[in-house]
Amino acid sequence: xxxxxDAIQYRxxxxxxxxxxxxxxxxxxNMIQSDATAGRxxxxxxxxxxxxxxxxxNFGNLSGATFTTDAFKQALDSAISKLS
Amino acid sequence: xxxxxxxxxxxxxxxxxxxxxxxxxxxxxxxxxxxxxILHASDEIFSLYKPDSPLSRLARGxxxxxxxxxxxxxxxxxxxxxxQVTDGWFKAFTPQHTFDPSGLVKTWAAREAARALEGAGxxxxxxxxxxxxxxxxxxxxxxxxxxxxxxxxTIASPDSGVLTVxxxxxxxxxxxxxxxxxxxxxxxxxxxxxDAIQDELVxxxxxxxxxxxxxxxxxxxxxxxxxxVERLNREPNLxxxxxxxxxxxxxxxxxxxxxxxPN
Numbered sequence: 001x002x003x004x005x006d007a008i009q010y011r012x013x014x015x016x017x018x019x020x021x022x023x024x025x026x027x028x029x030n031m032i033q034s035d036a037t038a039g040r041x042x043x044x045x046x047x048x049x050x051x052x053x054x055x056x057x058n059f060g061n062l063s064g065a066t067f068t069t070d071a072f073k074q075a076l077d078s079a080i081s082k083l084s
Numbered sequence: 085x086x087x088x089x090x091x092x093x094x095x096x097x098x099x100x101x102x103x104x105x106x107x108x109x110x111x112x113x114x115x116x117x118x119x120x121x122i123l124h125a126s127d128e129i130f131s132l133y134k135p136d137s138p139l140s141r142l143a144r145g146x147x148x149x150x151x152x153x154x155x156x157x158x159x160x161x162x163x164x165x166x167x168q169v170t171d172g173w174f175k176a177f178t179p180q181h182t183f184d185p186s187g188l189v190k191t192w193a194a195r196e197a198a199r200a201l202e203g204a205g206x207x208x209x210x211x212x213x214x215x216x217x218x219x220x221x222x223x224x225x226x227x228x229x230x231x232x233x234x235x236x237x238t239i240a241s242p243d244s245g246v247l248t249v250x251x252x253x254x255x256x257x258x259x260x261x262x263x264x265x266x267x268x269x270x271x272x273x274x275x276x277x278x279d280a281i282q283d284e285l286v287x288x289x290x291x292x293x294x295x296x297x298x299x300x301x302x303x304x305x306x307x308x309x310x311x312x313v314e315r316l317n318r319e320p321n322l323x324x325x326x327x328x329x330x331x332x333x334x335x336x337x338x339x340x341x342x343x344x345x346p347n
Contacts, residue, residue, distance in 0.1 A: 044333065044334055044335065045332075046340075047325070047333040047334065047335050047339070047340070048332070048333050050248075050340055050343040051247060051248035051325075051333060051343065052248070053343070053346050054248045054249040054250070054251075054343040054344040054345070054346065055246055055247070055248055055249065056346055057230055057249045057251070057344040057345070057346060058227045058230060058249075059227060059230040059231055059232040059246075059249045059344070060102070060210060060227050060228035060229070060230060060231070061100075061102075061210055061212050061217040061219075061228075061231045061232070061260075062212070062215070062217075062231070062232040062233070062234055062246070063212075063215055063216065063217045063231055063232065063233050063234065063260040063261065063262045063289060064215040064233065064234030064239060064262050064264075064266065065215060065234070065236070065262055065263060065264035065265065065266045065287065066097055066187075066190070066214040066215050066216070067097060067098070067214055067215055067238070067239050068096055068097060069093050069096060069097060069098055070240075071238055071239055071240040072097070072098045072239065074239075074240035075239040075240050075244065
């Protein structure tokens with residue numbers, strides 16, 4: 001006999017299991033739906049290695065959260081002050 | 085070929101057009117002026133910081149979309165389409181129900197400005213719209229095709245710097261957009277739960293074939309949080325890097341080949 005539990009919404013996604021029972025004993029618990037890997041557990045250490053190795057390369061543009069002109073001026077000032 | 089590097093302040097941020105051109109100085113100046121006029125015209129229409137802009141009047145209920153310049157309707161429809169595509173994670177209405185498409189307008193205007201430059205015969209260039217980067221098809225090979233990503237710290241901080249570098253050469257990717265709370269605080273709200281604070285991520289960078297698409301998905305993914313990885317895995321020509329508060333990283337399945345090779 002196989003019983004499927006409800007899909008449970010939790011902090012990192014949805015989880016749903018089925019339980020297989022034979023002769024009064026639970027013989028298996030199967031994960032039939034889980035996107036837990038998309039949650040916090042998904043932080044991949046190998047990405048850090050790639051990211052760090054690439055860090056030293058030259059680039060033509062810098063992408064970042066939209067900066068204000070004030071922040072840009074401060075950054076420019078600080079960069080210029082390091083030149084002198 | 086003459087090199088150029090033009091900075092234009094608009095929409096409270098800085099736009100940079102950089103590249104090489106064979107145009108003579110006066111034709112080039114004309115082209116840049118016309119491209120930047122597109123940015124400023126968009127700002128005049130869409131700024132919510134200018135009390136008399138059509139969008140501010142719309143927000144106060146003093147006018148209707150039909151009475152606004154036609155572009156307002158276009159942007160309105162684009163926002164609705166993106167809201168559907170992102171399953172509601174990109175939403176151009178604030179929790180107070182004010183139409184605020186400012187995020188999309190910035191990259192939309194940058195894309196139009198880039199098209200204007202291409203129309204004028206400038207094809208070897210990149211655009212940086214306040215941190216969102218677009219590379220023209222005709223951009224010279226080499227370091228230009230590498231795009232750095234800021235650490236999730238304000239660029240005004242002495243600790244700011246480069247988190248990593250992506251190399252888009254030889255790929256279909258043309259755009260890198262980053263959303264996060266480093267520069268403007270929590271300006272991205274959760275459209276599905278306006279009071280909830282997305283506190284796991286500090287930054288999402290999206291690499292894609294189109295600037296607007298990259299920008300919208302970066303905003304949507306930042307609002308949704310880490311679960312957006314799976315959603316983005318289903319999008320063609322789109323990869324993303326997620327940065328958690330504690331500095332750990334997550335990414336889409338095809339991200340790794342895009343990291344620049346150390347030189």
